[in-house]
Every structure is written in structure tokens, then in C-alpha cells.
Amino acid sequence: MVDLKRQxxxxxxxxxxxILNVLSSTAFINGPEVKSFATELASYLGVKHVIPCANGxxxxxxxxxxxxxxxxxxxxxxxxxxxxxxEVVALLRLKPVFVDVDADTFTMNIESVKKAITDKTKAIxxxxxxxxxxxxxxxxALAKEKNIPIIEDNAQAIGGTYTFADxxxxxxxxxxxxGCTSFFPSKNLGCYGDGGAMFTNDDALAEKLSMIANHGQxxxxxxxxxxxxxxxxxxxxxxxxIKLRKLDEYCDARRAAADYYDLAFKNNSxxxxxxxxxxxxxxxxxxxxxxxxxxxxxxxxxxxxGIPSMIYYPVSSHKxxxxxxxxxxxYDLPTTDFLNTCVISLPIHTELTQEELxxxxxxxxxxxxxxxx
Ligand SMILES: *Cc1c(COP(=O)(O)O)cnc(C)c1O
Numbered sequence: 177m178v179d180l181k182r183q184x185x186x187x188x189x190x191x192x193x194x195i196l197n198v199l200s201s202t203a204f205i206n207g208p209e210v211k212s213f214a215t216e217l218a219s220y221l222g223v224k225h226v227i228p229c230a231n232g233x234x235x236x237x238x239x240x241x242x243x244x245x246x247x248x249x250x251x252x253x254x255x256x257x258x259x260x261x262x263e264v265v266a267l268l269r270l271k272p273v274f275v276d277v278d279a280d281t282f283t284m285n286i287e288s289v290k291k292a293i294t295d296k297t298k299a300i301x302x303x304x305x306x307x308x309x310x311x312x313x314x315x316x317a318l319a320k321e322k323n324i325p326i327i328e329d330n331a332q333a334i335g336g337t338y339t340f341a342d343x344x345x346x347x348x349x350x351x352x353x354x355g356c357t358s359f360f361p362s363k364n365l366g367c368y369g370d371g372g373a374m375f376t377n378d379d380a381l382a383e384k385l386s387m388i389a390n391h392g393q394x395x396x397x398x399x400x401x402x403x404x405x406x407x408x409x410x411x412x413x414x415x416x417x418i419k420l421r422k423l424d425e426y427c428d429a430r431r432a433a434a435d436y437y438d439l440a441f442k443n444n445s446x447x448x449x450x451x452x453x454x455x456x457x458x459x460x461x462x463x464x465x466x467x468x469x470x471x472x473x474x475x476x477x478x479x480x481x482g483i484p485s486m487i488y489y490p491v492s493s494h495k496x497x498x499x500x501x502x503x504x505x506x507y508d509l510p511t512t513d514f515l516n517t518c519v520i521s522l523p524i525h526t527e528l529t530q531e532e533l534x535x536x537x538x539x540x541x542x543x544x545x546x547x548x549x
Contacts, residue, residue: 177484178362182527187418194414207410213417214373220420221347223355223375225382228408229389232331232358235372237264238406239327239354240299242384245270249298254284255492255503256512257303261329262493265301272502273297274494276509280451282464282519283310285511286318293322300326304333304348306464306488306521307364307430309456312338312351326352331372334365335427337457349375354385359408359416364430364461365423367412429526430460433533437463437522440537446548447540462488463524465540469547471520477543483536486521 184191198209214226229235240251247269253261255274265272275288282305289300300319302310310328319326330336330349334357339345349355357363359371374385384401387394392403408416419426434450441447448466452458467474471487478485492512494503522536 177486177521177523178525179527180361180366180525183525186527187422190418191415194418195411198410198414201410204410205407207413209410209413209417210408213408213413213420216417216420217373218375220423221350221355221375223347223350224377224379225375225385227374227376227382227385227389228413229372229374229406230408231370231406232356232360232363232372233260233264234389234404234406235356235358235374236260236301236327236329237267238385238388238404239356239374240264240268240270241388241403242354242381243299243325243327245298248296250294250296251299251301252289252292252297253301253493254303254305254512255494255507255509256282256489256515257305257329257493258331258489259493259496259498260331261301261303262499266499266502270298271296272493272499274503274507274509274512276511277305277515279511279514281308281311281453281456282306282515283308284315286311286314289315290318293318293324297322297324300324301329302326302352303329304336306450307333307336307459307461308450308453309333309336309338309348309458311453311455312346313340313455316351325354328352328355330355331358331360331363332461333459334363335423336459339455339457350377353378354381359412364427364459365416365419367415367419369409369412371408371412371416372406373408426526427459429528430524431458433524433528434458434460434463436530436533437537440533440541441465444541444544446544460524462486462521464488464519464521466515466518467520467544468518469544471518473547474520474540474543477547478539481539483539484523487519488521490516492516
């Protein structure tokens with residue numbers, strides 16, 4: 177699905193040197209690389225504070241902890257997302273409240289959010305799924321009116337942009353009360369291990385986030401609140417500094433691959449290609465089709481041709497055993513349920529060649545034509 181080896185080969189000299197520098201400095205934890213990376217990422221995103229942490233799941237958990245939510249408080253999230261978004265809500269004994277997604281953007285439906293808000297709603301987590309930004313303007317207006325904080329799950333969309341009606345542009349992750357991301361290797365900005373970060377423009381919240389990520393302490397050995405241990409290490413930060421400088425180029429390469437696929441599938445009536453919302457600069461973490469033929473058969477036949485594909489996600493959160501106390505039959509999320517049956521993601525990354533794109537798309541078209549007969 178991704179070719180990290182080829183990407184590494186193209187930046188090997190720089191990366192190897194940066195890693196060797198960390199090794200000889202032995203500042204493995206909280207070294208200068210971590211601080212520099214946080215500053216550079218804050219400037220890229222246009223936010224005041226970036227607080228690095230150990231992974232994207234921790235980022236979401238720490239964000240919820242910093243908002244001071246109490247057990248039983250409700251948190252609105254889409255069900256159609258990676259489980260981490262919802263798992264942390266349940267872990268903190270908060271109550272996930274699921275909303276449906278839009279059939280074209282695959283992101284949370286704002287009208288459904290409006291209907292799901294109660295007196296107990298204490299946070300909303302929009303997920304910028306597959307690299308597409310949620311329609312933030314109406315969501316931000318709604319959250320402001322109801323005084324509910326927004327935590328953006330930006331794990332799949334770093335580098336993306338949202339355009340407001342007046343033409344103002346903001347980076348994904350930089351619009352909510354707190355933005356969260358993951359630097360898992362296959363993400364758009366990935367390191368060579370685990371990593372994550374939180375973003376905010378709120379000084380007090382920034383301090384709280386960094387305290388929680390560091391055992392609730394500001395001054396060493398004086399622990400003011402229950403926190404956890406969640407750190408980005410210096411080697412990962414050194415790699416991320418190099419890759420951050422290439423992030424826009426990487427997003428463009430993903431978009432170019434998506435352009436190729438779009439054109440290749442344009443005339444196939446059994447394929448729906450990803451919609452690009454006019455307000456969203458889509459950074460194609462995933463290139464996800466909806467197919468009108470037996471999807472599992474498509475996947476099987478692609479595998480026979482040596483083409484990997486993935487189903488993100490075969491089961492949505494509200495139907496997961498893990499969350500049985502919060503979901504199941506009490507929910508009616510028709511678009512979410514439908515997408516589970518028909519989505520299929522094709523390889524997309526920064527190093528795809530024209531030959532590879534042609535091989536993949538020719539085969540996808542042939543297989544789907546064959547299955548539709
Ligand atoms: C990857 C991902 C996460 C979790 O990130 P990790 O670094 O793997 O913990 C959270 N939310 C979404 C939408 C993701 O894709």
C-alpha cells in the first residue's frame with residue numbers, strides 16, 4: 177500500500193546523517209531535535225503550540241484528559257473511523273455518541289452532529305478521514321454556539337487545508353480547540369517508529385497537555401495531576417524534521433497519483449472515485465473507491481495480480497465488540513453501514529510510478545468489468 181523503502185532511499189543521506197547526529201549527542205529523550213521539530217511544525221501549521229507525544233492514540237487521549245471531562249460525559253464522533261478515535265473515549269469512561277458520515281466525503285455529517293448534541297456533550301471529534309478535511313466552518317460555528325470544544329483527529333490529513341467561505345485558509349488540525357496527529361510510518365508525515373503530537377493556540381491548554389504527557393509535572397518530581405508517560409524520541413524528531421520539509425511535495429505526489437486514478441476510472445460506471453469537497457485540499461492519505469460489484473472478489477482478484485488493497489474499514493466503531501456497551505442496534509447509521517460493504521483502498525504513496533499506476537488501474541478496470549457481467 178505504501179513504499180517506505182523507496183522514499184527512504186531518496187532521503188537516505190540526510191536521514192542517516194541526522195540519526196547519527198542524535199546517536200553521538202546521546203540526547204535520546206527531549207533533546208534539541210524534539211524542540212526544533214515542535215517549533216517547525218507549529219510554524220508549518222500556523223498554530224501557537226505543538227506538543228509532541230508517543231503516538232496518535234495518546235494524543236487523542238491526552239487531549240480528552242486536558243479538557244477535564246468527567247465519566248459519563250458525551251463525546252460525539254463518527255463511527256466510520258479508525259478505532260483509536262473512539263477507543264480513547266471509552267478508555268476514559270466517557271460515552272462515545274456516534275454520528276453518520278456523508279456518502280460523498282466520508283466525513284462526519286454536520287446535521288447529525290447538531291441532532292446528537294445534548295446537555296452532556298462535552299467534546300466533538302471530527303476525523304479528517306483519508307486526507308479529506310471535514311466541513312469545519314459550520315461545525316466550528318455550531319461548537320461555538322453550544323460552547324463545546326473540538327478535538328480534530330488529523331492523523332490522516334496532515335498537510336491538508338480547509339478554505340472558509342471568505343477565502344481564508346487554515347491547515348487541518350489548526351482549527352479546533354486541540355488538533356491531534358500520528359506520525360506512524362505510513363501516515364502522510366510518518367517517522368521510523370511511533371510518534372504523535374497535539375496542537376493548540378490556547379496557552380493554558382498547551383501547558384496542561386504537556387504536563388499530562390509528562391506525569392502531570394511542570395517542575396520535576398512535583399506532580400500536580402494524573403498524567404501519563406508519552407514522549408516523542410529524538411531520533412524520530414530528527415527524521416520528522418527532514419520529512420516535514422518535504423510534506424507539501426509528498427502531498428502533491430499523492431494528489432498526482434489520485435489524479436491519475438481519477439482519470440483512469442472516469443468512464444467506469446461501476447466505480448465511484450473519491451469526491452473532492454471544494455473547501456478541502458485533499459491530501460489522499462488513502463485513495464478509496466466505492467465499487468458496485470462484489471468488493472471482496474475485487475480484492476481477491478487484485479491480490480492474484482500482485483496488487484495490494486485494503487478495506488478501511490470493514491466494521492465501524494458502533495458495531496465493534498469492544499464498544500458493545502455504547503453502540504450496536506441502538507444506532508441507525510445507514511451511510512456508515514453501506515460504506516463498510518463497498519469501499520476499497522488502492523495503493524497510494526509518494527513514489528508511485530506511471531507504470532505502476534497504469535498496471536494497477538488497468539487491472540482494477542478489467543476486474544470490475546469482468547465482475548459486472
Ligand atoms: C492512525 C490513526 C490514529 C492513531 O494513531 P497511532 O499513532 O497509530 O496511535 C488515530 N486516528 C486515526 C484516524 C488514525 O488513522
